[in-house]
Amino acid sequence: GQQLNQSPQSMFIQEGEDVSMNCTSSSIFNTWLWYKQDPGEGPVLLIALYKAGELTSNGRLTAQFGTTRKDSFLNISASIPSDVGIYFCAGELYNFNKFYFGSGTKLNVKP
Amino acid sequence: DGGITQSPKYLFRKEGQNVTLSCEQNLNHDAMYWYRQDPGQGLRLIYYSQIVNDFQKGDIAEGYSVSREKKESFPLTVTSAQKNPTAFYLCASSPRTGTIFSGANVLTFGAGSRLTVL
Numbered sequence: 584g585q586q587l588n589q590s591p592q593s594m595f596i597q598e599g600e601d602v603s604m605n606c607t608s609s610s611i612f613n614t615w616l617w618y619k620q621d622p623g624e625g626p627v628l629l630i631a632l633y634k635a636g637e638l639t640s641n642g643r644l645t646a647q648f649g650t651t652r653k654d655s656f657l658n659i660s661a662s663i664p665s666d667v668g669i670y671f672c673a674g675e676l677y678n679f680n681k682f683y684f685g686s687g688t689k690l691n692v693k694p
Numbered sequence: 695d696g697g698i699t700q701s702p703k704y705l706f707r708k709e710g711q712n713v714t715l716s717c718e719q720n721l722n723h724d725a726m727y728w729y730r731q732d733p734g735q736g737l738r739l740i741y742y743s744q745i746v747n748d749f750q751k752g753d754i755a756e757g758y759s760v761s762r763e764k765k766e767s768f769p770l771t772v773t774s775a776q777k778n779p780t781a782f783y784l785c786a787s788s789p790r791t792g793t794i795f796s797g798a799n800v801l802t803f804g805a806g807s808r809l810t811v812l
Contacts, residue, residue, distance in 0.1 A: 587736070614799055625698075625784055625803035626737075671736060675799055680725055680744060680788065681752075682801050684736040 589672055589685025596662055597693050604670060604688040605656040612674035615648050615655040616682070620669045629670075630657070662692050696721045698804035700785050705809045707772070707779065715770045715807045717785035724789065726768035727801070730754060731782040740783075743768055772809060783807045 589606045596602060606615070614633055618626035630641050632648035632655060639646055645658045655672055672685040698719045707713045719726065725744045729737040739752030743762040757776025762768055768787075772779045785804045 589736070616800060618803075623782075623806070623808070625700075625786075625805045628800060628802070631800050673737075673801065680799065681739065681742065682727070682786075682788075683739070684729075686734075686736040 587672060587674055587683055587685040589688060591688055592686065593689040593691070595691045595693065598663060600662055602659040602662055602666075602690060603656060604672075605654060606672035606674070606685045607654040608674055608683075609653065610674070611652045611677060613652070613677040614675035614682075615646070616673040616675070617644075617646050617655070617657045618671045618673065620671060620687075622668075626671055659690075662690075664692050664694050666690060667692050698785055698787055698802060700783075700804035700807050703805065703807060705807060707809060707811050709811060710774045712771055712773050713809065715772070715783055715785075715809070717768045717770065717804060718766055719768075719785075719787045719802075719804075720766065721787055721789070721802060722765075723787035723802070724765070725787060726762065727786040727788070728752075728758070728760065728768070728770045729784045729786065731784060731806075737784060740770065779809055780811045781809060783809060 587606050587608050617629045620626040630646040635652050636650050637648040643660045669687045669689050671687050673682045675682050701716045727742040728740040731737050738754050740758050741760040743749035759771045784806045786801045
């Protein structure tokens with residue numbers, strides 16, 4: 584299957600700090616999605632990106648679709664304790680309607 | 695409210711038994727997917743279906759089977775041939791299939807089912 588390299592694997596930050604994580608792939612994707620997962624629950628969609636170079640915000644979250652269509656990043660500004668969880672990137676292969684996932688970034692926020 | 699319902703939430707299985715996980719959606723989505731999640735890992739695709747009565751293997755289909763008799767339902771059977779079935783299983787759906795320019799596609803997930811083999 585396709586490999587999405589997501590980094591970092593985990594982060595320990597202080598409340599109020601900004602966070603950045605990214606995903607890279609050797610394949611071209613036509614969709615990038617970012618999800619947050621709480622323990623024992625299904626992932627919840629945060630941001631969807633559909634065009635190369637697209638920059639989209641959702642509150643304190645900002646994500647960008649890389650211009651090469653092989654990468655994407657997610658920024659969280661002014662982190663708060665409820666941001667704790669695992670963040671996943673997902674890419675959809677062009678014309679295949681299949682989604683592949685990164686291994687996740689586990690975010691810990693210290694009050 | 696529209697969404698995806700997975701059941702049961704927790705399931706225990708003895709070795710050698712088949713078990714079936716249920717997935718129902720009322721989003722009127724065409725495509726449905728099953729993913730497996732192991733601790734500290736991403737989601738791996740087991741099977742997906744883009745239309746009723748049709749489905750394709752994902753990257754880890756061995757030991758699993760599915761059916762798609764209705765648009766709303768996509769049950770997953772974990773057979774005794776699956777050597778390491780203990781995992782968290784996630785069902786998902788997406789609205790668009792079979793289009794060249796599949797922009798605006800998105801995956802919606804259920805709450806997951808945790809299977810433990812005793």
